[in-house]
Amino acid sequence: MTEAQQSGTAAPGAGERAKSFAKRRRGPIIGAIFLMATSAIGPGFITQTATFTAQLGAAFAFAILVSVLIDFAVQMNIWRMVTVAGKRAGDIANEAVPYAGHVLAVLIVVGGLAFNIGNIAGGGLGLNALLGLDPKLGGLITGLLAIGIFLFKKAGPIVDAVVLILGIGMIVLTIVVAIMAAPPIGDALRQTFVPDEISFATITTIVGGTVGGYITYAGAHRYLDSGNTGPEHVKSVHRASVNGILVTGIMRYVLFLAILGVVASGVTLDLSTQASNPAGQAFGAVLGDAGLRIFGAIFWAAAISSVIGAAYTSATFLSTFSKRIFAGWGLQLATVAFIAVSLVVYLLVGTAPAAILVFVGGFNGLILPIGLSIFMYIGWFRSKDVLRGYRYPKWLLVLGTLATLLSFSMGAASIGPIFEFLGIGG
Template sequence: MTDAQHTTAGEADAGTRAKAFAKSRRGPILGAIFLMATSAIGPGFITQTATFTAQLGAAFAFAILASVLIDFAVQMNIWRMITVSGKRAGDLANSALPYSGHVLGVLIIIGGLAFNIGNIAGGGLGLNALLGLDPKIGGLLTGLLAIGIFLFKRAGRVVDIVVMVLGIGMIVMTVAVAIASQPPVGDALRQTFVPDELNFATITTIVGGTVGGYITYAGAHRYLESGLIGPDHVQGVHRASMQGILVTGVMRYVLFLAILGVVASGVTLDLSGQAANPAGQAFGVVLGDAGLRIFGFIFWAAAITSVIGAAFTSATFMSVFSKRLASGWPLQLATVAFIVVSLIVYLLIGTAPAAILVFVGGFNGLILPIGLAIFMYIGWFRQRDVLGGYRYPRWLLIVGTLATLLSLYMGIMSIGPIFAFLGVGV
């Protein structure tokens, strides 16, 4: 072969390798997008959406919009700082403020563990509606399936596929119910921007339950597995985080429209008692028994993907205490152990009481400004050394700082009501 032919062949091989590498990274990237989205749409969020829509009607659309905007400010900053540095949140926090990552890790793990008990309970309720199984048996099967996924040798790839398939299934089925319920779309769009009623508590609850705690870091930590990190890959990270926010926003809004159609038709959902299931009632009103089955699938899919997201993300924070848990088989075993503990507690106490679930949602909302404050400190004062000299966008820091101050204000205003659910005066 001539030198020119060798050069051409080499370039072709390089091009083939580049395409193969890009294809191999596509799974973790899509997995990160859907892990972020499905972690934000858990059983608690579904129940909250149904409850608040029944109470506020179309005015709840404004709370959905507010949660999406805060989600944007939070996730754009978290994804960029974590991927530019190539470090998980706990390690990144420690590099800026010694032991702050340990404090954040403890808070995330405690909040994630409590939420995971509720997620497993949600899986049991979902399988009860879908297949008629006893909720405790359904919760056990949900937990065992999640454990099986992480015991698989190539757990990362399986997680990506599971969350993508179930996430798409949730969207498709919810869209079908939203169309069938015939919601007043025009009124919903108007009140998305100009609500007839503004309820600050609903915004606090939704933000805490869909952006706070482990949810903040789920997508970014999974994205690190793609290997596409550092300042050179900022544009790819930007696209992925935007896509994750878009998927999350669509899932939230479509679910709201599905339930709004029922409420607007004059049907009154029963919100009394801890056993009340307003979302299941709404789906049943629209499509009868088939609606309950669809609700069962959506609720179970939301539950198991949230179990996966909570367990994986909480386990990644354990690496701040032991580097042996940073990756590979030790990380998988730590994730499995996290699910096992959650499952045992669920089986011992049964379905988590509503007060505990609300408290945990609020607790994760209190965690949110703590983590954000650390990241904003890095962005404003430590980007030169901690982020390797990367020139961080000023507009993104301003947006992130405003979200931090807003979440801090909401957290301070909510401390009393949150702890009141446990009978503790603050």
């Protein structure tokens, strides 16, 4: 035993090492919060908000409220189960139901690919508005920059820093535009709770675009890297997930108010073609050319941060098939490959980016209840073995089960209208 230990004091340098250890853990926690937030307020949500606000006006506030409530029920359950078990979602699902994790992984990867094509399309739209670049060239630049981030051997801290900076920038710029738009706040607040019109296809699409598909698991999977796993860390997980939900909820409502101010002023957004860019039109109506540039900056930031989130989270599900291949540097290479495939598909077929962004939200809204049902089964019947004997709170399971049933019913009622966004159904 050393003299320092005998005297009851820490050895020299122990305090510094403890601080360094805490700092290393804090990075992934903050990264998890903003990875979830920026994924949930990506270019799909921005385009959906503009499209549906133009169609429904202040009544769209009700869809925002429902999306936040479902988000709360979903994220609180998924974050808690993933971190208590200390495993990724696919592995947990396989442990509870043989091959369920493989099915979930396929759905998430397919849905994530659809999302990422839309995210890259959003990057093209953003750089077109910001710099006047051709959308295809803008999408190419967005995809290549995201690939460059993951080619660094220690990509984790870089990803955390990028999504944090982009997330704060998006929030600040959107608040400025919302103030300038002077929306009818009283009417918006009333219709948040008592809407004049309810559209289940709209709610399913907005839920899918903000919590469906890979977004459900993005923050939780990143949080695993903090090392704060197991039942003993439930309080810190709860706090982090609530903070992430608050950030996304505020951002969603502020963006809605910015668009509503434009629509309420009498400006008509052009939704006549699949290539329309309603969000860009709204920002331009508020601040002219400067508004269009601000929109471009917000949209591009949302796009590249969502490309990062979709690719990273989808790649983490590949470990369900092979932990040896898809770990460490292998995971980063898989992420790069995922972005590259999304980019190639967009360059080949992505001729209507706005339509793609609306459709993929709805598509992932259809995937959402499938994964949720697996985790609700685990919470109700398998918490003793799968969740390390953790006594799961019943109130949280009730909320999660209600969200699952609601998303199933809305999805069943919305399949046709969702595919109509691409001119496939109807």
